[in-house]
Amino acid sequence: MSESFTTAAVIGAGTIGLSWTALFAGHGLEVRVTDPRPDLAEAVEAALTAAAPQLAARGLDVRGIADRVRLADDVAEAVRGADVVQENGPEDVVFKRELFATLVREAPAHALLLSSSSAIPATAFTGELDDASRVVIGHPFNPPHLVPLVEVVPGARTGEETVARAVEFYRSVGRTPVVERKEIPGFVGNRLQNALSREALYLVEQGVVSPAELDTVVVNSLGLRWSTVGPFLGAHLGGGPGGYRHMAEHIGASMQRMWDGLGTPEQGPEQTEALIEAVENAYGHRSYAELTEERDRRQIAVLSALRPTDNATEENPR
Ligand SMILES: NC(=O)c1ccc[n+]([C@@H]2O[C@H](COP(=O)([O-])OP(=O)(O)OC[C@H]3O[C@@H](n4cnc5c(N)ncnc54)[C@H](O)[C@@H]3O)[C@@H](O)[C@H]2O)c1
Structure with missing residues (x-):
């Protein structure tokens, strides 16, 4: 039987974390977001407002999307009760090393610990962890609520079950995961x-x-x-x-x-x-909002053209 993922923690709410937040909440997950940025509430609200109609255009029922997203004061609060944690902090190996030590300690024992890292392989920041078996790279392309690919890249100590569960999780939120067999900086x-x-x-x-x-x-x-x-x-x-x-x-x-x-x-x-x-x-x-709106409209048009039938929505990637 397939696993059900109901609660996600999003650590780091910049460009990527905000987009993941919208995708996860759009797929019905309860999402806890944490980021020290002082404008977190406004940033989350703006991201959900922009993404909701786009996700609706991809066939998702986005009613109540904002009610499923809560802000957390810190990492420990965000990961409480989480089935899956998606890390999107700075692309810095020291940051990721410290953060994943906290995640292994604070997240529930069953929680998947996923990193959006663009180029730093998991082995580079999990070497000192007592248990790195639940950590795996889940590298998206910007913006992850629209672009389907997620590169799933295990580190030297990632468990096989973690890889399988990560694939299952990303499929459950309409993504197209590809597991890569060797770690290489920058992935594919x-x-x-x-x-x-x-x-x-x-x-x-x-x-x-x-x-x-x-x-x-x-x-x-x-x-x-x-x-x-x-x-x-x-x-x-x-x-x-x-x-x-x-x-x-x-x-x-x-x-x-x-x-x-x-x-x-x-x-x-x-x-x-x-x-x-x-x-x-x-x-x-041209403003960032104007340019991203135009990019997203075109990307949705391409995605819709590639999956034109009723049942080929985000729920059923080809
Ligand atoms: N931007 C892209 O195109 C892209 C694509 C795929 C993957 N990534 C990867 O995703 C990650 C995030 O990239 P981004 O572009 O969203 O960066 P960003 O700079 O937009 O966001 C990073 C966020 O992390 C927050 N942060 C800093 N310290 C933190 C802490 N202790 N706890 C929680 N949050 C903290 C910052 O306040 C910031 O909001 C990086 O690893 C990056 O390589 C980026």
Whole structure:
């Protein structure tokens, strides 16, 4: 019988924690949120107000969503009675080491201890714990209440049962978990993202395109393609009826010759400042709220197009 997760603790309510809060509450969980930020109440309220109609558009019944979210004064209070704890504090190994020591001590013995860590593997912050068996990475993509992927990455001491339960939990909140077999900094998603970002920075630094032009290239080609087929299936189809074999033999060698010419951006303080200014020039005249609303509307449209039937909602990912 599948396990029922009814209570979640969200530790850290920045960009990611607020989005998880909305997703968990949207799926009917009781959520306890803690964060030392002085505007926690306002931030949670604003996040739920923005996310509720989006979750409704994805087929969830969001009535009473705000009533299921409570603020907690500290970590111990947040994790009391929790079945699952999702950590979203600073991307800092010392912070995560100390926090997970507290979580192991304070959370109920059955609680899953999940970290949103973008690049720090679990083994790096669980080595000194008495019991690290319940700790596993659950790395989402921003915003996790809309983007389905969660990378589930066990550390050296994570229990097998924890991995299975984490997969079950993320499926229960409509996510698409993928278990990765080896720890590697950045996991899979951020390594891929970084490989592309490195070349993107290089192309902008070299004056080949502006940041906005580069975004136009991606949104109108790779981004669109990758929302329907991944790089390997894309290449298999790019080879025509001869498939990946034809692609490898025909264009593969010429693509590989390009590897040596891929760029490494300089990104010293001067180049970084120039890049920040270029991005601000492109997008800085529009507010964060306006830009995220537009992004989320487009993402919902893509998700809806990919899962058009009535029963293929967040509850039933493909
Ligand atoms: N932003 C992204 O795109 C993204 C995507 C996936 C994963 N992540 C990861 O998620 C985590 C959070 O990232 P973010 O972008 O939301 O960061 P953020 O800076 O927006 O939020 C971090 C929050 O942690 C809070 N915090 C600090 N000390 C705390 C404590 N002792 N207890 C509770 N909360 C505390 C801060 O007040 C802040 O609100 C990081 O590990 C990050 O790598 C980020």
